[in-house]
Amino acid sequence: MWVGLILAVAALVVSSFVNAVWQLIILQGIIYGWAGGMVYIPVVFWLPDWFVKHRGLAGGIVMGGTGVGGFIFPLILNALLYRVGFRWTLRIWALIFAVAAGPSVLLVNPRVPLRKHEKGTPRPSVLPKELPFFRDWAFWMFSLVNMLQALSYFPVSLYLTVYTTSLSSERSSAAVLSVFNIACIVGQVFIGWLCDRMAYAWISTVSQLGSAIVAFLLWGYASNVGMVFGFAVLFGGLSGGFASIWQPAATDCAGTRGELQPYIFGLFATVKGVAAVIGPIISGEMYDDRNAGSGGRYGRFGFGEMEIFVGSLALATAVVSAVLGVVRVKVKRPVY
Known part of the structure; x- marks a missing residue:
């Protein structure tokens, strides 16, 4: 963790001195x-x-931290960019990152202390010798659920401000983004709390069914800022809190091999990362900027295809989640 912290701070500081885009891409x-x-x-x-x-x-709560950052950090960075410029913003941000993350790194430790490697003994493998969850249908079904959900979520997180600006103003779009991030925080904590009490597959089913409904109706017919705010609250809470389901899903897929949970969690994050790359490409193709100034009853400002895409994928996520919930009850999982 200390190596990562030092590299992150160094990358921010060095970035403040570069002059080429390719250098920023690397750093x-x-x-x-x-x-x-x-x-x-x-x-x-x-x-x-x-x-x-x-x-x-x-x-x-851990996942909710991303929503807190999404709410607070843009406000800080925008203020810094306006007052001190790009280069000093990066340097100040590096200092903030070091001061904030340093004490956290000191406090984060495993419950069971890691054993030191003894000379003359083979070093432990980075990956387990066996990854039996690859043979488990639940792992692959939830990976599909995860991919579909991420593809439905990213277009909203990327283009909600564009839609709001087309409808109202940049000030309103900033407020909608803040509300959206706050809703994500609440959703992540609440869904995490629910996962301690209910089967995660049914939580996913209900949350994504709700996401589909608000995408089809509330966003599709949004004709004023109030409707956009309502959509940001509901979709942010229902879909933005989905990552809290990863932990119970990883626990389920690991079975009796609890040490496999982090690897499964990491694979879930990888699936979402792939969606994060694909999602913006698909969203860009669906956004019709030629009709950005047009109105209409449904799909205003060139967002009609995107709204149907988001709602359809959220609905597909709910259907696959329901199948996972039904089959998970009827079929006994393997014992590793």
């Missing part, structure tokens, strides 16, 4: 991304060790 897109993963992944690995009874709630 911000690659090195900073890797470093952030090195800081974040141990938290995911060690979380199941510390929480059993309230594991879903704990995971929801």
Whole structure:
């Protein structure tokens, strides 16, 4: 974690001195991304060790941190960019990151201390010798659920502000984005709390069915800012909180092999990462900027195809989740 923290801070500082886009891609897109993963992944690995009874709630709170960052950090960065410019913003942000993350790294530890490697003994493998969850239907079904959900979520997170600006103003779009991120925080914590009490597959079914309904109706027919705010609250809470389901799903897929949970969680994150790459490409193709100034009853400002796409994928996510819930009850899972 310390290596990741140092690399992240260094990438931010060095980025403030570069003059070419390709240099920023390497520093911000690659090195900073890797470093952030090195800081974040141990938290995911060690979380199941510390929480059993309230594991879903704990995971929801951890995931809710992304929503807090999404709400607070843009406000700070925009203020810094306006006052001190791009280069000093990166340097100040590097300092903030170091001061905020440093104490956290000190406090994050595994419940069972890691054993030091003894000379003369073989080093433990980075990956387990067997990954039996690849033979488990539940893992593949939830991976499909995860992919579909992410593809339905990213178009909204990327284009909701564009829609709001077309309907109203940039100030309103900033407010909608803030409300959307706050709703995601609440949704992540609440869904995490629910996962400690209900089967995660049915939580996914209900949340994604609700996401489909608000996408088809509330976003599709949104003709004023109030409707957009309502959509941001409902979709942000229902779909934005989906990542809190990862922890109980990983626990289920791991079966009696609890040590496999972090690897499964990491694969879920990888699936979402693939969707994060594909999603913007699909969204860009569906957004019809030629009709950005047009009105109409449904699908205003060139967003009709995107709204149908988001609603359809959310509905597909709900259907696959329901199948997972039914089959999960009827079929006994393998014992690893």
